[in-house]
Amino acid sequence: MLSHRLHAARKNPLGDIVRVLQDDGSVDPSADPNLSRDDAVRLYRGMTLERILDNRMLALQRQGRIGFYGPSVGQEAAIVGAAMAMEPDDWIVPQYREPGAALLRGMPLKDLICQFMTNGGDPAKGRQMPCHYVFAKGHYLSISSPVGTQIPHAMGIAWGMKLRKEPAAVLVYFGDGATSTPDFHVAMNFAGVYRAPCVFFCNNNQWAISLPVSRQTAGAPLAEKAPAYGMEGVRVDGMDALAVYGAVRRAANAARNGQGPALVEALTYRFGPHSSSDDPSRYRDEKEVAVWMARDPLVRLRRFLEARGWWDEGREASLEKEIGDEITQAVAEAEAMPPVPVETFFEDVYAEPTWNLREELGEARSVRRG
Numbered sequence: 115m116l117s118h119r120l121h122a123a124r125k126n127p128l129g130d131i132v133r134v135l136q137d138d139g140s141v142d143p144s145a146d147p148n149l150s151r152d153d154a155v156r157l158y159r160g161m162t163l164e165r166i167l168d169n170r171m172l173a174l175q176r177q178g179r180i181g182f183y184g185p186s187v188g189q190e191a192a193i194v195g196a197a198m199a200m201e202p203d204d205w206i207v208p209q210y211r212e213p214g215a216a217l218l219r220g221m222p223l224k225d226l227i228c229q230f231m232t233n234g235g236d237p238a239k240g241r242q243m244p245c246h247y248v249f250a251k252g253h254y255l256s257i258s259s260p261v262g263t264q265i266p267h268a269m270g271i272a273w274g275m276k277l278r279k280e281p282a283a284v285l286v287y288f289g290d291g292a293t294s295t296p297d298f299h300v301a302m303n304f305a306g307v308y309r310a311p312c313v314f315f316c317n318n319n320q321w322a323i324s325l326p327v328s329r330q331t332a333g334a335p336l337a338e339k340a341p342a343y344g345m346e347g348v349r350v351d352g353m354d355a356l357a358v359y360g361a362v363r364r365a366a367n368a369a370r371n372g373q374g375p376a377l378v379e380a381l382t383y384r385f386g387p388h389s390s391s392d393d394p395s396r397y398r399d400e401k402e403v404a405v406w407m408a409r410d411p412l413v414r415l416r417r418f419l420e421a422r423g424w425w426d427e428g429r430e431a432s433l434e435k436e437i438g439d440e441i442t443q444a445v446a447e448a449e450a451m452p453p454v455p456v457e458t459f460f461e462d463v464y465a466e467p468t469w470n471l472r473e474e475l476g477e478a479r480s481v482r483r484g
């Protein structure tokens with residue numbers, strides 16, 4: 115049985131799954147996280163930004179203007195809802211589908227797009243793979259795309275914070291596929307034993323590229339792995355931004371208060387391809403996609419905002435225009451940036467460059483000029 119200490123024990127139509135947003139836009143009062151109007155609108159804006167950014171970046175990739183992209187369409191409530199629940203001093207350790215979380219933390223759009231383009235405006239100086247951005251100022255760790263490797267990193271940061279008595283927590287995102295990795299076990303076990311203040315956030319989007327979640331585990335829901343590591347496990351409707359926000363907020367508060375780690379499993383669905391290099395029609399049934407698309411997280415949160423009188427057609431249209439314009443401007447500014455300076459390949463290792471590095475730099479400059 116799942117432990118229910120993180121959320122009010124109650125029956126709902128999805129069984130053990132926490133759900134707050136009802137289909138008509140009303141909320142289950144027993145689980146309502148009571149977001150203020152400003153916060154609810156900020157959450158919706160963050161999710162809309164991620165949706166529009168995804169569509170625009172996939173189009174840029176198809177035009178050859180960026181090399182690669184991993185979209186998150188359908189998962190915006192899980193990604194932005196979880197990020198929204200964290201405090202600025204907390205760290206966020208991403209998987210690779212969370213630009214929405216970085217932007218919510220204040221990462222400038224232009225920096226993000228320069229990283230996608232790997233040009234002179236890339237804060238990572240062109241040293242990372244495309245779509246592997248970092249926003250250290252916003253406590254947002256670099257993406258590491260080997261599946262699951264970020265989970266022990268997050269646990270280590272959380273444990274370090276505990277040792278230093280810092281009153282903060284860590285949120286780590288990973289997919290259903292990552293629960294099959296040794297890294298998941300290592301991190302969960304260590305965090306459980308040492309009570310590291312870490313919120314393990316599993317974005318269960320039903321697929322690991324072409325492998326369905328039924329092939330990841332013969333066990334029951336992924337959240338049920340938590341008690342085996344001595345921590346709380348909770349399953350939420352991951353297309354319900356308020357349910358995600360509430361569950362992560364409770365877990366993060368508990369972690370900061372010394373009550374140890376927790377696992378939150380968010381049930382979502384990847385509406386689009388795994389990445390710009392994938393064709394999901396080769397391995398999954400479009401009928402399944404349609405069932406999940408009917409639970410579109412943006413539509414559900416928008417219904418809630420409208421039911422409260424906080425949103426309408428006019429605001430929707432101006433938000434879409436505002437975000438569209440911001441992205442257009444950021445793309446134009448990013449495309450105007452020069453290439454990564456060749457010098458950056460040789461910097462930041464030695465205080466004084468060695469003779470051979472100086473020689474190689476000279477050769478590299480002449481190749482670039484030539």
Ligand SMILES: Cc1ncc(C[n+]2csc(CCOP(=O)(O)OP(=O)(O)O)c2C)c(N)n1
Nearest residue numbers: 259260261288289290291292319321322323
């Ligand atoms: C160690 C490792 N093995 C394989 C891959 C190739 N790979 C990239 S993403 C992915 C699927 C991961 O699925 P999941 O954890 O469910 O995350 P999702 O992509 O669905 O968000 C795989 C197998 C990799 N990046 N790293």
Ligand SMILES: [Mg+2]
Nearest residue numbers: 289290321322
């Ligand atoms: Mg997955």
